[in-house]
Amino acid sequence: MKVIIIEDEKAAVRNLKALLQEVKPEVEVEATLDSIAAVLDWFAIHSMPDMIFMDIHLADGSAFEIFDHVDITCPIVFTTAYDEYALRAFKVNSVDYLLKPIGKSDIEKAFHKLEQLQGPEQGKSPDNALLQLIHSLKKQESYKTHFLIPVKGDKLLPVSVDMILLFYIQDCKVKVVLVDGKEHTFPQTLDEITECIDPSLFFRVNRQFLISREAIKDIDLWFNNRLSINLRCKVSDEKVLVSKARVQEFKDWFSKTH
DSSP states (O other): OEEEEEOSOHHHHHHHHHHHHHHOTTOEEEEEEOSHHHHHHHHHHSOOOSEEEEOSEETTEEGGGGGGTOOOOSOEEEEESOSTTHHHHTTTTEEEEEESSOOHHHHHHHHHHHHHHHTTSTTOOOOHHHHHHHHHHHHHHHSOOEEEEEETTTEEEEEEGGGEEEEEEETTEEEEEETTSOEEEESSOHHHHHHHSOTTTEEEOSSSEEEEGGGEEEEEEOGGGOEEEEESSOOOSSOEEEOGGGHHHHHHHHHOOO
C-alpha cells in the first residue's frame, strides 16, 4: 500500500511514520508534503496513492484548497488539532478524522474503517452506514438558521431560529411565536418547516405544533400515558398533547445536550 503524508510539522510526520511502520509495516510512504504548492506539484507528475494522511492547516493555507485543483479519489485520513472541520472533511473522500496527538489505536481504527468500507474487493463503494452519515451531516449543514417573515404587507422581518419559541397551525394558517411573545403568520406549511429546521432544536409534538424547549413551561401526565405540554405563552385553547407512541422520543429529545 502506497500512502502520502501531507503535514507541515516535522514532529508530527515522524510520529505518523513510526505509527504506520508499527501498525502496517507493508505501507510505503511515497512522499511527505508540507504545503499546498508542494501537493499540487506532486500530483502533477504522480499517480494517485492508495491512501492519504492529511493535516488541515498547512504552511501556505487550508488543505481543503487542494480539492479545488486535484480530483482526489483515494481514501483520506485527516489528522488535525482542530475538531471544527469534521463536517467539511466528510464531504471529500474522508474515512476518518483524527485529532492530535495521534496514537497507535487511532491508526489501527482508521485502517479498520478502511477495510470495512472496501470489503473483500478493493475499491468497493462505502457501505450504507457511511452514506447515511454523510447524508445526515450534509443535511445538518443545510438546516435553516434564519427566516424572513412577511409583516405589514410590505416588509420582511429577519428572524434567527433562536428567536423562535414555536410554530403552530390556527384556522388553517401557520403562525410563528417569537420569544418576545409576538405572533406572525408564516408563509410555509408546518411540514415544510419541519423538514428545513434542525430537529435537535424543535420537536413536532403533533400535527398542529412544532416547539422548542424554551416554549415549554411544564408538562402534565395525561390520560392513556400521553403528555400534555403547558406552553409559556397561551396560543390555543387546545391542549398540546404528545401521543403515547412519541412520548419516549420526546423525552429523549428534550434531555439531549448540544
